[in-house]
Amino acid sequence: MSLLLWIAKxxxxxxVGGLTAITAFQLLTGRIxxxxxxxxxxxxxxxxxxxERVQLLGATIxxxxxxxxxxxxxxxxxxxxxxxxxxxxxxxxSNAVYLGGKGWMMLTSGKDN
Amino acid sequence: MTLETLEFLFGLVLLIFAGGLGFLILIKIIDKxxxxxxxxxxxxxxxxxxxxxxxxxxxxxxxxxxxIVLGQKPTPDFPKTFPxxxxxxxxxxxxxxxxxKGIQFSSSAGIAQPALTIAPVHLxxxxxxxxxxxxxxxxVPAGTPLPQVTWSVEAxxxxxxxxxxxxxxxxxxxxxxxxxxxxxxxxxxxxxxIALS
Numbered sequence: 001m002s003l004l005l006w007i008a009k010x011x012x013x014x015x016v017g018g019l020t021a022i023t024a025f026q027l028l029t030g031r032i033x034x035x036x037x038x039x040x041x042x043x044x045x046x047x048x049x050x051x052e053r054v055q056l057l058g059a060t061i062x063x064x065x066x067x068x069x070x071x072x073x074x075x076x077x078x079x080x081x082x083x084x085x086x087x088x089x090x091x092x093x094s095n096a097v098y099l100g101g102k103g104w105m106m107l108t109s110g111k112d113n
Numbered sequence: 114m115t116l117e118t119l120e121f122l123f124g125l126v127l128l129i130f131a132g133g134l135g136f137l138i139l140i141k142i143i144d145k146x147x148x149x150x151x152x153x154x155x156x157x158x159x160x161x162x163x164x165x166x167x168x169x170x171x172x173x174x175x176x177x178x179x180x181i182v183l184g185q186k187p188t189p190d191f192p193k194t195f196p197x198x199x200x201x202x203x204x205x206x207x208x209x210x211x212x213x214k215g216i217q218f219s220s221s222a223g224i225a226q227p228a229l230t231i232a233p234v235h236l237x238x239x240x241x242x243x244x245x246x247x248x249x250x251x252x253v254p255a256g257t258p259l260p261q262v263t264w265s266v267e268a269x270x271x272x273x274x275x276x277x278x279x280x281x282x283x284x285x286x287x288x289x290x291x292x293x294x295x296x297x298x299x300x301x302x303x304x305x306x307i308a309l310s
Contacts, residue, residue: 004121004125004128005188007125007128007132008128008189009183009189011128011131011132011135012179014136014139015132015135015138015139016179018139019138019139019142020172020176022139022143023149023172026149026150031150032150032151032152033150033151033152033153033154033158033160034153034160034165035158035159035160036159036160037153037159037160037161038162041157041159053162056162056166057162057165057166060165060166060169060170061169063202064169064170064173067173067174067177068176068177070177071176071177071180071181072180074181075181075183075184076185076186077181077184078181078184078185078192078193079181079192079193079194080177080192080194080195080196080199081196082196082198083196083198083199083202087198087202088198088201088202091202091205091206092205095205095206095209098162098163098209098213099209099213099216102213103216106217106219107216107219
């Protein structure tokens with residue numbers, strides 16, 4: 001049975017690690033489209049640089065990296081780590097700001113002042 | 114053949130199948146048979162922040178679970194506790210994606226319409242010049258055939274164009290330059306027009 005466990009472990013490492021590496025590589029090299037990731041669209045179809053997307057990206061990366069580091073530190077504890085204090089509130093607020101900005105620009109006239 | 118041997122063989126077959134499937138998926142992603150180029154794209158071609166966030170958190174939670182499972186001794190095992198905050202985080206991310214899609218589809222600006230494009234895009238004209246325009250389709254599934262295109266010009270004084278898209282500029286060119294001269298239209302597609310000068 002230990003042989004099966006060893007095979008299963010390495011299969012998962014190769015698959016999950018490979019999928020993560022391929023996705024990250026394709027994101028960084030532009031093969032996965034990231035055009036206008038930080039740009040929103042107004043009702044008239046024109047685009048604008050979106051601060052609400054920038055703050056959402058920052059909050060997402062910060063929380064994700066923090067959680068990944070926590071998981072690496074308590075790998076042998078047997079328990080999934082909790083999120084850092086306040087992370088859910090920050091993420092919820094960040095998403096609310098993003099959706100609010102997106103909705104405002106998309107659903108109102110959205111004309112430049 | 115003992116029960117243990119049968120269990121081992123069954124497990125081995127399952128592992129070979131699962132491993133082969135995983136390997137095949139990775140190979141097909143690398144050779145672009147499985148195309149990830151629009152993984153986080155919205156229908157109008159722009160990258161979606163909510164999809165990107167969902168992607169990041171999915172990978173992070175999966176990798177964290179993987180680290181915890183493998184880190185347990187003496188054998189890999191699922192974690193004893195699973196914080197509800199993780200499920201709430203994924204719920205926030207998924208909910209944000211759903212709301213974002215709702216906002217997007219509430220306006221036509223967020224929806225990509227099948228459309229025609231004309232090539233060449235820019236062309237300095239000379240009197241009597243003959244240009245072979247071609248039309249192509251965008252915002253449609255790969256392999257969609259080109260529809261029947263109707264070519265036209267703004268006015269007879271701006272030249273002539275055949276049903277095959279061969280345009281002949283007037284000789285001499287009218288004063289003030291030409292604008293929005295050539296039109297391409299097809300049923301079910303947003304038309305295209307091109308300005309020549």
